[in-house]
Amino acid sequence: MTAHSQWPLYEVFIRARSGLEHKHVGSIHAADDRMAIEHARDTYTRRQEGVSIWVVRSSQITASDPAEAGALFEPAKDKVYRHPTFYEIPDEVKNL
């Protein structure tokens, strides 16, 4: 599959239903944006998984460095007061 390995990688995001957010579902290879949408459609929406597709070149994504995980995420660990567990939630509020 030489042609395949030359095609850039795209990350695929699918919106399952109107009103929901797009969720990352996986990745595909494609030669360009148009083909990426088609490949995402054929690979990830065969079983009615979605009503909308986003694709983005994987190379366009900036990711956090795992080596910096300590500096980035550790400080949040001891700040339990940031969790909304100290509030009384009224029964009428369903989707918090």
Add this chain to the structure above:
Amino acid sequence: MTSGSAVLIEASSDIKRRYALQLGDTSLILAQRLGEWIGHAPALEEDLALANIGLDLIGQSRYLLSYAAELEGRGRDEDDLAFLRDPADFANLTLVEEPNLDFGHTIVRQFLFDAWQLELFERLQYSCDPRFAELAAKALKETLYHARFSTGWLVRLGDGTEESHRRMQGSLDALWKLTHELCAPSDTDRAAAACGLAPDLATLRGSWNARVERVLNEATLRRPVDVAYHWHGKRFQHGEHLSRLLAEMQIMQRSYPGSQW
């Protein structure tokens, strides 16, 4: 003694049956051809795309062959028609039995077919028979996607590298002789058009040509010249390709009649 109107109803039911077979066989044979790509396509994503198109065509074929079997009224079902008929009883277009050869060849065949199916289903939606109208309305959406796929690849490879262009032109030249049949009415097409069941194929030719020429232009491919000799799959005249295809498709049911998954 049979009354006049009973004869008329019987005749129209036979036209429906023959027309359903013609369309159903065409979708079935192309689906089988596309299925041959599974596990062999140039990329995993194309493998899925071709299989998806094949499955859409199987869906069309099941609907049409079930209807044909029902109209026939001899207790046969869609599976009997698909798996237990001989090549000489198939009424598919010759174009769809053409072997896959390579991916480009498959794309050219698919594009020429999709362009035709689009024109057909757009009109068949208004069939006087609700069964055909329903099928066309549903299948049209599938076909729009098939055409998007095959058009995209035709342009990409036609207007691609020197080699891809040369090979696409070669496939187009080789397949073109089989396209005359798409819009050339068989006796069944004529009878179906006469009673409002199906569109007059002559009305399709102009728009099919326009659609195809537009895309060929974009793909920098030359429209081949029409040839005088015509193929007649719809009249049950087939070459050896169909026999081989059916041998592979039917062997399980022929060897183990009635076997099920």
